[in-house]
């Protein structure tokens with residue numbers, strides 16, 4: 001198992017949101033988390049990444065217990081996270097955003113920057129421009145590029161296609177597949193459930209802070225009950 | 234022409250000097266405000282403490298028999314900057330970091346910084362008394378009279394050695410800061426944290442390291458500002474409150490979290506102060522021959538009497554908050 | 568809840584014992600003076616306490632509002648200065664006042680010109696130019712008049728009205744100054760309000776200290792009238808006792824009114840806003856308006872308390888308004904007492920003020936002892952200003968108390984009793 005969360009309980013302050021969420025992903029797989037608004041999908045990612053206190057349950061990454069580890073140590077271990085909103089440094093240039101992704105590295109990472117530009121060609125021309133001036137799709141590229149700078153084995157993405165036009169959406173999905181093809185495991189939260197489950201090895205349906213269904217992406221797509229309640233018929 | 238020289242001395246020289254001091258203070262305030270997200274009220278006392286450290290260092294050097302062509306207080310400045318940087322880091326560790334880790338509201342940190350202000354003030358006055366001190370007890374302050382090469386002006390432009398050093402130092406600090414923030418890994422991380430602290434944490438940036446670096450820079454620059462001000466005039470233990478408002482005004486005018494804005498803001502506030510207290514009738518008197526007899530030029534025509542100088546930064550602050558709270562350099566409104 | 572009530576009672580009992588001891592040691596007149604001053608501070612603490620506890624507002628300018636209260640007292644209740652009224656200066660001053668009113672009217676009219684189709688930019692520029700011109704004209708006109716008043720009459724004097732009118736005016740003046748500040752800053756984070764209040768306090772102090780024609784500046788004004796018989800009439804003990812009755816009654820009345828407001832819908836809304844600004848705003852509450860109300864109300868209380876305090880001392884000395892003795896001392900009272908707890912603010916005020924009063928002789932005693940010891944053991948040559956330095960110890964202690972309370976008892980010694988407002992709004 002690359003990552004394995006068991007019976008997670010976590011929330012904001014006194015308020016508990018996750019009520020025993022479990023999920024597991026093998027190395028190199030794509031996992032997709034879907035569910036209605038407010039189900040606790042983002043909260044799950046934040047709890048995995050050490051941004052919220054986990055009060056009960058455990059997180060294992062690569063065999064080691066990382067429950068309540070700091071984000072910084074998780075980044076060092078090879079996990080990175082792209083939040084849903086405000087996920088680029090707006091006043092920093094594209095290039096500087098990527099460098100910040102590599103903050104924990106002390107080696108020469110110039111070849112990685114080149115790889116990111118190869119993966120996201122539009123960024124190459126904009127390298128000196130503040131990320132805040134880019135379009136929505138390009139920002140998403142910067143955000144993903146920043147997260148890839150540590151050569152993670154697991155990439156957490158929170159709604160990477162939110163607010164993008166359909167054309168850009170397909171582009172983002174293709175890029176996620178391309179990233180995955182290099183051996184990076186991806187755990188993403190998505191609103192476009194059908195499209196996302198279509199590329200998923202594993203799917204997790206959450207509601208009210210609990211797992212409702214867990215299966216392969218294809219089986220979930222085929223399940224009439226999932227389709228009725230969570231895929232809009 | 235003499236009137237113009239008067240203007241240069243009273244406004245240009247004085248404005249540059251006080252503007253540099255404000256800029257050195259405001260950079261620290263804006264960095265702390267942007268990165269640690271609270272208005273640091275103890276900054277004026279950090280400046281005073283830095284000046285006292287320089288005074289102590291100068292006394293030490295003097296006792297060792299060191300004698301230099303530069304003012305000895307200036308020679309002691311690096312020591313004072315290091316000491317104040319350490320002090321700032323220690324204050325953060327003892328008083329601010331525990332609150333930060335508890336997730337206290339920013340305003341609680343503002344209050345804590347006021348507590349720190351009082352403690353520093355109490356300590357400084359306890360150990361150093363309340364009387365003003367001069368750096369120039371064992372040596373003379375060099376004063377440069379720059380005579381102008383034309384006959385109309387028989388009065389010279391007057392600049393003192395500490396003033397020249399101050400301007401050079403400020404320029405050097407600005408350049409160094411620019412290179413640090415745009416070229417170094419840590420400097421970029423500071424800008425990133427100021428831009429988006431949550432994302433900085435997510436990216437694996439060591440935010441405590443960034444906080445420490447911020448305090449080192451803020452403390453060092455505060456010591457430089459406080460020392461240079463004391464070299465220019467005298468070292469007053471109760472100087473901090475009168476510095477605080479102009480420095481905050483400068484930081485906010487420049488846009489919170491924008492170091493270059495803070496520098497511009499410092500000079501803006503400095504020049505606004507000197508221009509407001511300047512007696513404009515001196516310049517108007519030149520016009521007397523061409524004006525009709527009936528127009529009487531008042532002998533005193535300043536916007537603000539010197540004793541109300543504090544109104545100027547406040548006025549600037551209010552105007553900015555009303556008209557453009559992000560400041561001229563588009564900082565943030567927290 | 569019960570435990571809290573016990574704690575409050577214990578504190579109160581401790582206070583009574585302390586007061587009893589002081590009475591036995593230093594006499595009745597001294598104790599009464601201390602209690603009157605403490606009760607005035609309790610009014611200040613209530614005003615600051617609601618700003619902080621109900622509104623989450625950080626006011627660092629308490630000293631300015633206190634000074635305004637004292638100034639209003641002087642202006643309304645100090646006897647009429649016949650010299651000033653009978654000199655020509657009164658008419659001159661009225662003329663300057665007229666200029667000012669006219670000028671403000673003109674500036675206002677110009678600022679409205681855009682309604683008549685004048686371009687906005689031009690209108691703004693014209694307004695600024697007009698304001699600067701009016702400002703210059705009025706100050707230039709005022710200068711000689713002020714000099715004349717100072718030379719011939721000393722200062723303008725008061726109106727000779729009863730003392731309580733001065734107190735009310737003090738509250739009104741403080742509220743009047745607080746209003747625009749609140750308007751400007753309350754949309755922004757509380758840090759900005761802190762900076763602005765610090766600034767306005769410094770400006771008020773500078774103004775009162777330098778406008779000799781209005782306040783006699785450093786020459787000070789005394790004796791201020793009392794609303795109750797003065798010591799000259801009935802002796803220290805009775806006069807102070809009378810004053811204490813009055814201020815204590817004010818404290819109780821303000822407390823009762825605030826508690827009622829706190830339990831009323833208005834108070835619930837205030838707490839909802841403080842505890843969760845985002846959801847309160849999402850529910851369509853005008854957060855900034857409510858905050859402005861609380862800020863002005865708190866400042867009014869501080870103005871009244873300041874007027875009572877300055878009147879009691881009987882001398883208006885603009886140079887004596889040190890931030891430490893007012894702003895920061897009151898802050899310690901409020902945060903020690905517990906934010907959002909009015910009874911806590913009162914108890915905190917009494918407790919802190921008594922300790923504060925006793926700390927002065929205590930600090931002097933301590934440092935004298937230190938000097939003697941240092942001299943005897945090490946031949947230490949103490950600096951000659953040791954006494955004034957000793958008093959600086961208290962500045963340090965106040966600062967230390969603030970930081971320690973914030974760190975170790977963030978909810979004060981007497982935390983708020985009402986349950987915190989539950990989470991509201993959509994899940």
Ligand SMILES: Nc1ncnc2c1ncn2[C@@H]1O[C@H](COP(=O)(O)OP(=O)(O)O)[C@@H](O)[C@H]1O
Nearest residue numbers: 012017036037038039040041042043044993994
């Ligand atoms: N920062 C926060 N503070 C308090 N409650 C939050 C916060 N973020 C989210 N919540 C609450 O947690 C619940 C789950 O949110 P989230 O995990 O973001 O849902 P989603 O599945 O849509 O991503 C929601 O009820 C939301 O109101």
Ligand SMILES: [Mg+2]
Nearest residue numbers: 041042043084
């Ligand atoms: Mg979400």
